[in-house]
Amino acid sequence: MISGSTTEQSSYYDNLEDMSVKDLLVNMNNEDKKVAIAVEQSIPQIEPLVLEIVKRFKKGGRLFYIGAGTSGRLGVLDASECPPTYGVPDHWVIGLIAGGDGALRKAVENAEDDFEQAWKDLEAYDINSTDVLIGIAASGRTPYVIGGLREANKNGILTGCVTCNKGSQVAIEANYPVEVVVGSEFVTGSTRMKSGTAQKLVLNMISTSVMVKLGRVKGNKMVDMQLTNEKLVQRGTMMVADALQIDKALAKTLLLKHESVRSAIEHYRREKK
Structure with missing residues (x-):
């Protein structure tokens, strides 16, 4: 030794x-x-x-x-x-x-x-x-x-x-x-x-x-994760749907449009004000 x-x-x-x-x-x-x-x-x-x-x-x-x-x-x-x-x-x-x-x-x-x-x-x-x-x-x-x-x-x-x-x-x-x-x-x-x-x-x-x-997690969610595969798109869709209490189809549309869970949630809430 x-x-x-x-x-x-x-x-x-x-x-x-x-x-x-x-x-x-x-x-x-x-x-x-x-x-x-x-x-x-x-x-x-x-x-x-x-x-x-x-x-x-x-x-x-x-x-x-x-x-x-x-x-x-x-x-x-x-x-x-x-x-x-x-x-x-x-x-x-x-x-x-x-x-x-x-x-x-x-x-x-x-x-x-x-x-x-x-x-x-x-x-x-x-x-x-x-x-x-x-x-x-x-x-x-x-x-x-x-x-x-x-x-x-x-x-x-x-x-x-x-x-x-x-x-x-x-x-x-x-x-x-x-x-x-x-x-x-x-x-x-x-x-x-x-x-x-x-x-x-x-x-x-x-x-x-x-x-x-540094604010890269919200609650316990990876709200800034990159949507690099279908699994992550599905995960992000569920996160958006749960946070906004909307259906999955709309959640996925928002997610793909804004390219992150955080952005999708923030844009939706701003538009609803």
């Missing part, structure tokens, strides 16, 4: 190859149950980070994620889901992965070991002091992430991180560290498992909380 690294501790389970499929599934599930508890314990770290992100968005700032491997993919995933879910521009939340977009599908050798590359990637987006940078690294020792956070700090950019080791270098570099210690993995060192699940939960919490506080 790597000294001081919880994510590299040996699994509580051994001789996995001798387990039945049911035992494998049950034991993995037992480990997964620990993740939500670990995330809950990190809420006091997540809250101030969210509050700072909201402040900067209101001043025209953006949110950047950087990471390598699974961590990088999770950041790109969260960023890519914000525009269709909340109707925000693509440049509001940006995810960058070590090795570039090609690394989303196939590992890029040694990409995460470069301390300088993350900042080069961020400079391409003209990152500045109104923005926020969150480094994602289960181990907390990824050079790509550490280097990016260091340079961001030098340039007056607010930094946060999501890591699964306590007191890691990534956490030391971040102004607002979020440390979700989930313990050893079912398969020793395989941080795509519990650690990856924990990171996904935290990123969900961060981006969702930010979007709610």
Whole structure:
């Protein structure tokens, strides 16, 4: 095991190859149950980070994620889901992965070991002091992430991180560290498992909380979602119909005309005054 690294501790389970499929599934599930508890314990770290992100968005700032491997993919995933879910521009939340977009599908050798590359990637987006940078690294020792956070700090950019080791270098570099210690993995060192699940939960919490506080959710509805397929058109139709107490046919007509649930509701109510 790597000294001081919880994510590299040996699994509580051994001789996995001798387990039945049911035992494998049950034991993995037992480990997964620990993740939500670990995330809950990190809420006091997540809250101030969210509050700072909201402040900067209101001043025209953006949110950047950087990471390598699974961590990088999770950041790109969260960023890519914000525009269709909340109707925000693509440049509001940006995810960058070590090795570039090609690394989303196939590992890029040694990409995460470069301390300088993350900042080069961020400079391409003209990152500045109104923005926020969150480094994602289960181990907390990824050079790509550490280097990016260091340079961001030098340039007056607010930094946060999501890591699964306590007191890691990534956490030391971040102004607002979020440390979700989930313990050893079912398969020793395989941080795509519990650690990856924990990171996904935290990123969900961060981006969702930010979007709610920016007014992108009304009640509990995604009123600004993009109508990119028939399922979403149907969902939006029901939302308009319920909000205005009108029939589905009229609701769909309004939705398609105004291109969002929010706009459809607002236009209808204005016309009825």
